[in-house]
Amino acid sequence: MPEMRKDERGRELFPLVCSAADLAATLLRQYDYFTGVPDSMFRKVLPHLQPYVPMPRENHALALAFGLRLGGKRPCLLIQNSGLGLLGDALFGLHHLYKTGVVMVVTWRGELPWEEPQHHHWGAKTGEFLSVLNVKSFDLQETGLNAVAQAATYAYGKNQPAAILVHRGNVDE
């Protein structure tokens, strides 16, 4: 575990990697269309991202990204880790099947003991789940904002899905 910090309520958090504005600015340098399902960890990120299309389900956001890519865009999804449970079939049936890249920024909720109980199952399984889905992970915690460009190079250079993982506390909320 990295050296943790505490918020104003004394709750343990992962180290701060960047501000929400810096994450958004870095994303905007790599991607030209944004979609997903909101998570409160993205509360300060999403207002900076344009164009952004909110979708009702993560699988539809992923399918939207597939259409965007067919039309020549470099899409980026922003989702909570729980949404991975919905998007598996679209990922195998669209992006993997047609060898098409996509990048998803995934919040890793449920790793910290104080987080609400509904997040804990996903907190325990997110990394493993992405591996099972054949999605290569780039961790903001490990490589900082470089993860954004690394994921883009991988996804749109090799036509493969990639995830940028954001741990609780890595970005100011």
Add this chain to the structure above:
Amino acid sequence: MNRVEGIKEIVTRHPRAAIVFSNGLTSREASFAADRPGNFYLLHGMGEALSVGIGLKLARPDLEVVVVDGDGNAAMGLAASALLPMTGLHYYVLDNDVYETTGSQPASRFNFKHAAMAVIEIEKGTIGAPLPPTPEKIKADFLKWINSNR
């Protein structure tokens, strides 16, 4: 009207459009009986044809985009219809009340109404078309077409 007749009518109505067909018999019969440049055949990802079409339209607003779903696919992907209507995107649902691809099992009645959704009643049954092209060919042909249409 059978599925192929319905598909042919749609294709004739939109000669210059990019057309996304949902997986199963819709793609299979379209690729066999109504193949043309600009068709994209989904082989899997059930319920996602409309979202793919919307993404395509957003990326290429200059293109007319058509989505052709079966009723089972449309019911599964219904949440995406929250983004309709979208100018220049035409959404058709071929409705025969069954999951024909998996053996004509009854589907829940497709009684959804949306001003931007054209439901076409078709007969049950299939013409017995062969499998559609490979994903590699489907994507390569489509990209060749779309990149020459700028």
